[in-house]
Amino acid sequence: MSTTVTRPERALSRRNLAATVVGGYVPLILTTAVVFLPLLWMILSSMKMPNEIVTTDLAVLPAQFSLENYSAAADKVPFGQFFLNSTIVTVTGAAIKVVLALLTAYALVFVRFPFKRLIFVLILVALMVPPQVSILPNYILITGMGGRNTLWGIILPGLGTAFGTFLLRQHFLSLPASLLEAAEIDGAGHWRRLWRIVAPVSVPSIATVALVTIVSEWNEYIWPLIIVDDPRYMTLPVGLTLLRNSEGDAAWGILMAGAVMVIVPVLIIFAALQRYIVAGLTQGSVTG
Amino acid sequence: MSRVHTEPLPPPADPSGSLSRGTAKRDNLKNSAGSKRRFSPRARREGLVFLALVLPNLALIGVFTYLPLLNNLYYSTLNWTLGSSNATVIGLGNYVTFFTSGDAPRVLGTTAVFTLITVGGSMVLGLLIALALNQRIRGTTFARSAVFAPYVLSGVGVGLVWLFIFDPVYGVLAWFLRGFGATSPQWINDPDLALTMVIIVYVWKNLGYCAVVYLAGLQSLPKDIMEASQLDGAGAVRAFWSVKLPLISPTTFFLLITCLLSSLQAFDLIRIMTPLGSGTSTLVYEAYLQAFGAFNRAGYSAAISVILFTILLVATVLQLRFVERKVHYS
Numbered sequence: 001m002s003t004t005v006t007r008p009e010r011a012l013s014r015r016n017l018a019a020t021v022v023g024g025y026v027p028l029i030l031t032t033a034v035v036f037l038p039l040l041w042m043i044l045s046s047m048k049m050p051n052e053i054v055t056t057d058l059a060v061l062p063a064q065f066s067l068e069n070y071s072a073a074a075d076k077v078p079f080g081q082f083f084l085n086s087t088i089v090t091v092t093g094a095a096i097k098v099v100l101a102l103l104t105a106y107a108l109v110f111v112r113f114p115f116k117r118l119i120f121v122l123i124l125v126a127l128m129v130p131p132q133v134s135i136l137p138n139y140i141l142i143t144g145m146g147g148r149n150t151l152w153g154i155i156l157p158g159l160g161t162a163f164g165t166f167l168l169r170q171h172f173l174s175l176p177a178s179l180l181e182a183a184e185i186d187g188a189g190h191w192r193r194l195w196r197i198v199a200p201v202s203v204p205s206i207a208t209v210a211l212v213t214i215v216s217e218w219n220e221y222i223w224p225l226i227i228v229d230d231p232r233y234m235t236l237p238v239g240l241t242l243l244r245n246s247e248g249d250a251a252w253g254i255l256m257a258g259a260v261m262v263i264v265p266v267l268i269i270f271a272a273l274q275r276y277i278v279a280g281l282t283q284g285s286v287t288g
Numbered sequence: 289m290s291r292v293h294t295e296p297l298p299p300p301a302d303p304s305g306s307l308s309r310g311t312a313k314r315d316n317l318k319n320s321a322g323s324k325r326r327f328s329p330r331a332r333r334e335g336l337v338f339l340a341l342v343l344p345n346l347a348l349i350g351v352f353t354y355l356p357l358l359n360n361l362y363y364s365t366l367n368w369t370l371g372s373s374n375a376t377v378i379g380l381g382n383y384v385t386f387f388t389s390g391d392a393p394r395v396l397g398t399t400a401v402f403t404l405i406t407v408g409g410s411m412v413l414g415l416l417i418a419l420a421l422n423q424r425i426r427g428t429t430f431a432r433s434a435v436f437a438p439y440v441l442s443g444v445g446v447g448l449v450w451l452f453i454f455d456p457v458y459g460v461l462a463w464f465l466r467g468f469g470a471t472s473p474q475w476i477n478d479p480d481l482a483l484t485m486v487i488i489v490y491v492w493k494n495l496g497y498c499a500v501v502y503l504a505g506l507q508s509l510p511k512d513i514m515e516a517s518q519l520d521g522a523g524a525v526r527a528f529w530s531v532k533l534p535l536i537s538p539t540t541f542f543l544l545i546t547c548l549l550s551s552l553q554a555f556d557l558i559r560i561m562t563p564l565g566s567g568t569s570t571l572v573y574e575a576y577l578q579a580f581g582a583f584n585r586a587g588y589s590a591a592i593s594v595i596l597f598t599i600l601l602v603a604t605v606l607q608l609r610f611v612e613r614k615v616h617y618s
Binding site for chain 2: 023028056104139141158162165258263
């Protein structure tokens, strides 16, 4: 009896194997290659010598791995300064945004107030206002405040956080009421309840908000591009624009070195913590 | 105060007794405490705590998100050069200029082509990849992360990498084309090809988002329905068109709106790949070029931003309608 069952299964599994390879692995490998090959090409090209790039006879690997493009880029523009500025803007901006999101979400869920619903809707609707639309008025406003060509001028207009507030509020609403009741009986105030109880049990959600915020601050382009034109205050994406403008087409090696500087840090963070980032960025689809 | 007299308390019989009036007042305070609970010291403290926690964020959102919307409306009625202190109110003049000059068909046309192809391309390819990922084979978890990765990378960095690939002389694409005896087209100088190039890169960067959202939709399909369709003898293709696709239609609609919104806001790739915007001037890019490019036409730029915002608002309202209907659906 067992032979009659296993025989067709084995025949089937051989056909399955071919089907799995053609229908399963080929599309997977193809997709992964389409994603990774351009990025691999970027890294390899950034380590080639100029004569290996300005040629119609392409080789995949550089003759020898050289960091010359990186030092050449740093000679043309203040690359170290760009990297530092990007880091300062990202760390400061993201830290403030995460704290603001935590405070707002905590208040919206755990503190009694008559117009909570209205305030939540005000914050939620802001999520749907695209920053591109407010570029010109904010430029006038920040310039008037003396924020042109400053780091705080880059950071300030983006600090209000609707995304983080929304995501943390969703999470706080799912926390059991008993958790907070015990603390209330113990006489702990809101400040202590937030930092001693709510925050520690919400670390994954806070990490999600933090990571998504860090990545978007790092990549932010249109606002810093407009509010800064002094290289001393440029972030990496704006600095790369300057590099492209000043270099023309022959300097691909230098431009690839610049692209590596802006892409690889995010790629490393993503590789290590992609679970949180993917969950945060696709949040709306799960709830909606 | 007149409520005091309606309450079944003995009225102050002694008009001259200040002491008894005082007790009446105190009684009154005690009795109405129930209806005035929100003004109790404790509630007041809660209210202050709430405001202290919420106001910084709310003020920032108000000043840098809501106020600009109003300012934009006002600026759009001005004939105003950026950096100049003179501005004259011209009412709807900027809008009239936009729709009667050649700008409207050019910009709206480019926006429509860019948006339709990027949304359609990302969604169709995203769905195909999601189907490939939705199999019980090894490596799908890795492939899922890999395909999502470009979505989180800097548009400026990605744009530079692809500009190099598209370079008509030194690019990898040109090298491949030479292998087939063809010459590379001038991707950047030809407006139509420039738009094609930006669309290809945009789809490359964003299809991972569609793939991951579609995959989540496919994985949430009820197992018994899929098994039932298998028992009915439906093949993989039939099962896809007749069962899976209708069942994930909420996901499709969600993606349609979110992808539409983000395509309409695309800026980074267009700015770094085609700085002059020849062939690639969508509403967002035209608004940027008019104010911060060569012309400094602030009022005109604001008018284009208002038109863009109106389109985005319509799309968002559609999405909200859908979310409400979704509740009834499930």
